[in-house]
Amino acid sequence: DGGITQSPKYLFRKEGQNVTLSCEQNLNHDAMYWYRQDPGQGLRLIYYSQIVNDFQKGDIAEGYSVSREKKESFPLTVTSAQKNPTAFYLCASSTVTDTQYFGPGTRLTVL
Amino acid sequence: QKEVEQNSGPLSVPEGAIASLNCTYSDRGSQSFFWYRQYSGKSPELIMSIYSNGDKEDGRFTAQLNKASQYVSLLIRDSQPSDSATYLCAVLYGATNKLIFGTGTLLAVQP
Numbered sequence: 022d023g024g025i026t027q028s029p030k031y032l033f034r035k036e037g038q039n040v041t042l043s044c045e046q047n048l049n050h051d052a053m054y055w056y057r058q059d060p061g062q063g064l065r066l067i068y069y070s071q072i073v074n075d076f077q078k079g080d081i082a083e084g085y086s087v088s089r090e091k092k093e094s095f096p097l098t099v100t101s102a103q104k105n106p107t108a109f110y111l112c113a114s115s116t117v118t119d120t121q122y123f124g125p126g127t128r129l130t131v132l
Numbered sequence: 133q134k135e136v137e138q139n140s141g142p143l144s145v146p147e148g149a150i151a152s153l154n155c156t157y158s159d160r161g162s163q164s165f166f167w168y169r170q171y172s173g174k175s176p177e178l179i180m181s182i183y184s185n186g187d188k189e190d191g192r193f194t195a196q197l198n199k200a201s202q203y204v205s206l207l208i209r210d211s212q213p214s215d216s217a218t219y220l221c222a223v224l225y226g227a228t229n230k231l232i233f234g235t236g237t238l239l240a241v242q243p
Binding site: 054061062063064066069079111120121122123124125126 | 136140166168174175176177178181220222230231232233234235236
């Protein structure tokens with residue numbers, strides 16, 4: 022069953038904590054992306070990666086970090102430096118120049 | 133001017149009517165355009181992609197692209213209550229190869 026999985030579905034973070042969101046795909050896509058969605062706003066790009074062991078900052082990378090050690094996996098860490106992390110986080114993948122497909126998302130709430 | 137602009141709505145149409153959703157973009161070099169549907173609390177799912185001027189039909193959905201006027205639209209024929217969702221327009225910007233999203237139009241189909 023091909024697709025993109027994200028875990029957990031819901032995540033609660035205490036202030037000062039780092040948390041890691043998982044994203045896995047078995048579509049054999051080279052490119053993977055992380056977006057953040059806030060109410061009433063469009064999707065904003067956090068980080069993206071077009072090849073293993075390489076990634077680039079998006080428009081709102083401050084307070085986030087990523088790794089791309091395997092083609093299938095692109096985890097996102099929300100660090101304590103991110104002052105307003107409560108949002109809906111979406112992972113997507115694509116062939117490098119084609120349509121992006123989204124995972125089901127992780128909803129992060131700061132307690 | 134926003135990079136990708138959509139009327140936030142809500143757009144309310146009666147069941148069985150045609151819903152027309154519009155999107156304008158600022159980058160003349162863009163070549164790829166996408167419509168995603170997003171139900172409340174869920175992740176975006178691809179409905180249509182369009183790359184050439186003119187119309188592209190898929191079932192009840194028709195995407196229309198006019199590069200000279202820098203707009204792309206989505207028509208939904210025979211609208212159903214299950215079509216009620218937020219529709220996101222996305223444009224692949226030629227200069228950066230990044231997918232830029234509009235803030236979405238909320239469609240409400242009244243039974």
